Each structure stands twice: as C-alpha cells, then as structure tokens.
Amino acid sequence: MNVPAYRRTSTLAIVSLVAGILGWTLAPWLGSLVAIVTGHMARSEIRRDPQGVEGDGFAVAGLVLGWAMLAVSLLVLLAILLFFGGLAALVALAGAAG
Template identity: 75%
Template sequence: MTHPVRRTSSMAIVSLVAGLLGWTFAPWLGSIIAIITGHMARAEIRRDPAGLEGDGLAVAGLVLGWAMILLSVFTVLAIVLFFGGLAALAALAAGISA
C-alpha cells in the first residue's frame, strides 16, 4: 500500500521565514509579508489537503507577523502617551508658576 506524497506549501515556508525576518531585519515589511502569505498558504492547503501540508508553518508565520505588528502599535502608542503626559505636566507646571 503506497501513501500519496504530500508537498510542503511554498507559501507556508515563505510565511514562516518572513515572520522571522519581521522580528530581526525587516520589522514591518517582513511582518506584512508573513501575514499575507500565511493566509494564502492556509487557503491553498485547505483547497488541497491531500496534496499539501505545512499548516503549522503558515500559522507560525501568521502569529509572528501579527505579534510584531501589535507590539509595534502598542509601543508607538505608549511612547506617544508618555511624552504627551510629560508635555501636559510641563504645561501645567509652567501655568502654576506663572
């Protein structure tokens, strides 16, 4: 009895590699590519489950991509709120002493 050979989805591999690049050399670009190719890979695997594998690779790329995007957004938000708060305190202190 022979089992059909399943190929690993190329898009899933690209998604994982781009997700790793998103955490190292190309934060935004790598993360966006990881998200796009991860969704494409999962759709491709769902269309041909008997011939393709690599759903775990695609999910890992998606998680890495979304995690970097969310971390970046929260970091920018924290910086803006921190310096905005400092500016408000400085304006309040200048108003009190005047």
C-alpha cells in the same frame, strides 16, 4: 499495495515562516506584513488541497509571528505617545502655574 501519496510543502507557508522571523529581526513591519499575507494565502491553499499540500504549521507560525510583531510595535508606539503626551501636559501645567 497502498502507496502513500506524495505531499509537497506549501511554498507560501515557508515564505510566511521566514518572513515572520525576519519581522522580529531585520525587517520589522515589512516582514510581519508579508508573513500575515502569505500565511493566510498558504492556509487557503492547504485547505483547497489537503491531500496534496502540507505546511499548515509553518503558515500558522508565520501568522503568529507576524501578528505578534504588529501588536507589540503598536503597544510600544502607544506607550511612547502616552509618555510624551504626559510629559507635554506636565510642561504645560508647570508653565501655566509659574
């Protein structure tokens, strides 16, 4: 009789997913950084013991949410800098012409 082995879900993978969700809601940058760090740690833990630990999907979801939030926030920051930089350039040109 072949009894399937019990596999526990990685706590780090769950933390990564929860932090990734928090990164999009309550704690944007902090949650995203925690999601990225714990996601990588969880995937490493799962690779070391694939028969005993599961939760790779949770870890990947946390990583995707964390990296996506950082990418979006950096793009928004770049857009803001370009907008106000362009505005400052227009004001400077208008001041030099007048």
